Amino acid sequence: MYAFVDTVNSGIAGTNLPAEAMSYNGVYLENEIDGYRTLSVTGRELMESEVTHTEIDGMDGSYYRYKTTPARTITVKYQLRARGSREFREAYNKMNKLLSGEQVKVIFNDESDKYFIGTKTSNTQVDGGSNNVIGEIEIYCSDPRKYSTTEKEFVATDGVLNIVNEGTVPVNIDYDIQLKGQTGYIGIVSTEGVMQYGYVDDKKKKTYQQNETLATLTDFFNAKDDVNGTDYMHPNYGANGTLKKSTWYDKPCLVFGTPGTKKGWAFGGLRTVELPADSNGIKGSFNFHSEMHVWFQAGLMGQVGEMCVNYLTSDNKLICGFNWYKSDTSGNTGHHELLANGKVLKNWYYTTSHIHKENPFAWDWGDTELTKTGSKIQFYYAGAYYDFDIPELENMECTKVQIAIKQCDGYDGNRIMTRMGFDEFSFEKMNVTKWVDVPNRYPNKAKITINGATSRVYVNRRYRPQDEVIGTTYFKAPVGTTEVKLAISEWSKYMPVFKARIREAWL
Numbered sequence: 001m002y003a004f005v006d007t008v009n010s011g012i013a014g015t016n017l018p019a020e021a022m023s024y025n026g027v028y029l030e031n032e033i034d035g036y037r038t039l040s041v042t043g044r045e046l047m048e049s050e051v052t053h054t055e056i057d058g059m060d061g062s063y064y065r066y067k068t069t070p071a072r073t074i075t076v077k078y079q080l081r082a083r084g085s086r087e088f089r090e091a092y093n094k095m096n097k098l099l100s101g102e103q104v105k106v107i108f109n110d111e112s113d114k115y116f117i118g119t120k121t122s123n124t125q126v127d128g129g130s131n132n133v134i135g136e137i138e139i140y141c142s143d144p145r146k147y148s149t150t151e152k153e154f155v156a157t158d159g160v161l162n163i164v165n166e167g168t169v170p171v172n173i174d175y176d177i178q179l180k181g182q183t184g185y186i187g188i189v190s191t192e193g194v195m196q197y198g199y200v201d202d203k204k205k206k207t208y209q210q211n212e213t214l215a216t217l218t219d220f221f222n223a224k225d226d227v228n229g230t231d232y233m234h235p236n237y238g239a240n241g242t243l244k245k246s247t248w249y250d251k252p253c254l255v256f257g258t259p260g261t262k263k264g265w266a267f268g269g270l271r272t273v274e275l276p277a278d279s280n281g282i283k284g285s286f287n288f289h290s291e292m293h294v295w296f297q298a299g300l301m302g303q304v305g306e307m308c309v310n311y312l313t314s315d316n317k318l319i320c321g322f323n324w325y326k327s328d329t330s331g332n333t334g335h336h337e338l339l340a341n342g343k344v345l346k347n348w349y350y351t352t353s354h355i356h357k358e359n360p361f362a363w364d365w366g367d368t369e370l371t372k373t374g375s376k377i378q379f380y381y382a383g384a385y386y387d388f389d390i391p392e393l394e395n396m397e398c399t400k401v402q403i404a405i406k407q408c409d410g411y412d413g414n415r416i417m418t419r420m421g422f423d424e425f426s427f428e429k430m431n432v433t434k435w436v437d438v439p440n441r442y443p444n445k446a447k448i449t450i451n452g453a454t455s456r457v458y459v460n461r462r463y464r465p466q467d468e469v470i471g472t473t474y475f476k477a478p479v480g481t482t483e484v485k486l487a488i489s490e491w492s493k494y495m496p497v498f499k500a501r502i503r504e505a506w507l
Contacts, residue, residue, distance in 0.1 A: 238267025299418030
């Protein structure tokens with residue numbers, strides 16, 4: 001079974017538009033320019049092919065190798081009528097502005113369910129001395145295909161998809177795999193190719209030491225404010241205020257409560273969670289993995305604030321941690337620091353807006369993680385991993401974790417960060433030193449997504465190139481019906497929810 005998913009805003013067509021009226025970057029010119037009307041369009045029809053062949057002495061004809069389709073140029077013939085010279089000039093000024101976008105969606109009214117990707121490159125010179133002219137606009141499409149404005153989604157039955165491509169060319173396939181149980185291997189198989197992730201020979205009963213979750217965000221919700229405690233990343237800052245539980249976008253979050261006593265540059269709430277013993281009754285973690293989802297976002301220029309996560313030994317030495325702060329009291333520049341053994345290893349500057357490309361800690365972004373294995377520590381930030389080897393960390397054992405969120409001296413009310421807190425947190429104790437080869441690499445409820453256009457695999461939103469098995473082929477959906485099967489570890493009990501999406505294309 002499949003459904004259509006609308007993913008393209010094609011603009012709103014006005015009444016009485018010509019059949020071939022053009023929407024450029026979401027706007028029909030007839031709806032924006034008085035007196036403009038499309039007369040005809042050429043260049044959308046059959047495309048010629050360029051054949052590459054080899055001539056061989058003594059052989060009739062030639063040896064066919066392959067064919068390619070060149071770029072496409074679409075020509076739009078239009079009429080523009082204006083009441084006077086001023087209106088005529090204003091109309092062309094507006095037309096230049098509307099057509100200034102590059103590599104935009106181009107839709108025609110008689111085929112509003114499909115779009116080209118094009119750029120306006122040239123136009124004819126119209127006759128002078130008249131306010132009623134006929135001209136032509138050329139749209140260059142380096143990609144000659146046209147695409148459906150909707151995606152088709154297919155849902156597997158018993159791990160089998162039947163992908164139906166009713167276009168005229170093969171197209172990329174995106175996959176979503178939602179696990180219902182553990183597996184060490186994911187395979188996607190069709191006659192077009194095979195994609196493999198993890199290890200096919202992982203055994204559920206293979207001897208290994210299981211990672212154990214010792215703390216989650218719930219533990220911080222339940223912890224008391226550490227009003228007599230010390231933020232060991234910033235021991236000179238005030239920490240006898242409070243934190244609180246709030247709800248942002250239907251998710252419970254740990255956020256700033258009250259500032260407490262003014263002390264140092266920043267002061268606010270602190271909570272400390274003592275990590276429990278593992279299932280063997282042993283406390284402390286030499287090797288551990290921690291993940292969180294973070295918000296650090298300003299709603300106004302000049303807002304300030306600071307928050308941190310500290311991983312501590314039993315005698316309160318800072319093993320490693322994260323720090324976010326904004327001290328820019330007039331602009332929108334924030335900082336993110338990675339620390340270990342009392343030193344700042346990395347410091348990034350970024351814009352604390354709500355825009356994804358500017359702020360890695362806004363909206364559904366903000367995924368953060370670290371892994372310590374002996375002397376080696378790995379941090380995740382904004383889609384990339386950063387590795388450090390610090391000998392002093394080898395024998396440092398984590399027994400507690402702190403979260404602190406603070407306001408800054410002289411800045412409260414509207415001057416504190418609009419979004420500053422955590423809506424996910426976990427701490428796992430690792431009983432192995434070679435954590436990259438742990439079986440059951442894909443835990444229950446993990447979501448694997450595969451982007452066919454970029455040939456990338458993600459696990460719970462994180463790019464995982466190390467999971468890809470050599471020889472994996474990111475095949476396309478050919479024209480017609482293609483059967484695609486999902487394979488998982490033989491010991492896995494439950495077949496995942498397996499979905500695919502394509503956007504059909506035509507030449």
